[in-house]
Amino acid sequence: MRRLLQILALELAGALAWPVAAWGGDSPPTGRTLGDAQRGALLIAQYQCGACHAIPGIASARGTEGPALAAYGLRSYIAGRVPNRPDLLARWIAQPSALVPLTTMPDMGVPEQDARDMAAWLSEQR
Known part of the structure; x- marks a missing residue:
């Protein structure tokens, strides 16, 4: 049982670290806004x-297949699973x-920069 708990702890640690590490770059993301929000609005369209x-x-963003994105900046999670930070949102x-x-x-x-701007x-949406 102890061995199983150790394995689960290692897997959880890896799962939590992976999204940040997989994004790339030389330094870990800080959670700050990483792009140009004004350009991001244009890119979303x-x-x-x-x-x-x-x-x-x-304009014309009235889809119903995915969740509404009103006040997105106030959300705690992306897709109900990933912490809602700008760096992870870009990913x-x-x-x-x-x-x-x-x-x-x-x-x-x-592309990465477009995703950062959109994020x-x-x-910023509150």
């Missing part, structure tokens, strides 16, 4: 996030299935 999500402040936008393998959110091929805008 460009990538047509509103096809699936209702997003106040984004989620770029590669959602890397953080939550069975998610229905598609990988849209969003910056979403994080």
Whole structure:
């Protein structure tokens, strides 16, 4: 039983560290806003996030397939599982299935900087 608990503790530690380490970069993310929020709003429209999500402040973003993104910056979790920090939100936008393998959110091929800018805008929504 003790060995099983040790294995579970190691797996949990690895699972919690992986999203940060997998993002890349030389230094660990700090949770601060990492992008240009104004550009992020334009990119959210460009990538047509509103096809699936209702997003106040984004013209024609009236989707109903995904959750509404109103006041997103006040949320505690991304997809109910990942802490809602701008760095992890950017990772989620770029590669959602890397953080939550069975998610229905598609990988849209969003480049890292675009994802950071989109995360910056979403994080500011209160």
